[in-house]
Amino acid sequence: xxxxISRLLESQINLRLILVSGxxxxxxxxxxxxxxxxxxxxYDNWPMDWEEEQVSSPNILRLIYQGRFLxxxxxxxxxxxxxxxxxxxxxxxRETLPEPNSxxxxxxxxxxxxxxxxxx
Numbered sequence: 001x002x003x004x005i006s007r008l009l010e011s012q013i014n015l016r017l018i019l020v021s022g023x024x025x026x027x028x029x030x031x032x033x034x035x036x037x038x039x040x041x042x043y044d045n046w047p048m049d050w051e052e053e054q055v056s057s058p059n060i061l062r063l064i065y066q067g068r069f070l071x072x073x074x075x076x077x078x079x080x081x082x083x084x085x086x087x088x089x090x091x092x093x094r095e096t097l098p099e100p101n102s103x104x105x106x107x108x109x110x111x112x113x114x115x116x117x118x119x120x
Contacts, residue, residue, distance in 0.1 A: 013081045017042065017063075017091040019053050026086065031077030035063045035070040042091065055093045064090040069098065 012028040015038070025047045029038060036058075043058035055061060063070040065079065065087075081087045 011083060013076045013083060014086045015076075016086050016088045018088060019050065019091055021053055023047075023050055023053070025050065029076055031081070031083075032075055034073050034075050036072035038063060038076075039072075039091075053093075060093045060095055062092050062094045064092060069094075 011030075013031060014026055014028055016024055016026045018024050027038070027042065027045075029041070033041075039061035040058045043055070043061060046054055070079075070089075
């Protein structure tokens with residue numbers, strides 16, 4: 001029985017989710033689970049000690065991994081997350097995802113910078 005549980009844990013990915021408030025909780029997921037699957041699972045199993053941060057819908061929960069928002073269809077397996085180790089992600093409530101590179105483009109427009117070089 002212990003060996004069976006051990007094998008199950010070895011095929012799961014342990015996620016430690018951190019809220020903006022700093023509260024954390026760990027969950028086990030399959031590599032086939034997508035960001036949308038995780039948001040739904042967390043919403044359906046919202047921890048009691050996160051009650052103050054409860055959201056109205058799983059559709060506004062977003063995962064951030066290594067500084068980037070994960071789109072709903074991205075699976076944990078596609079991220080090549082390690083089995084048997086804890087991976088940390090942030091969980092935030094946000095209606096929409098930012099456009100890719102939109103912040104960098106806006107900053108360049110404001111400063112007048114370009115990606116060109118002048119060689120003398």
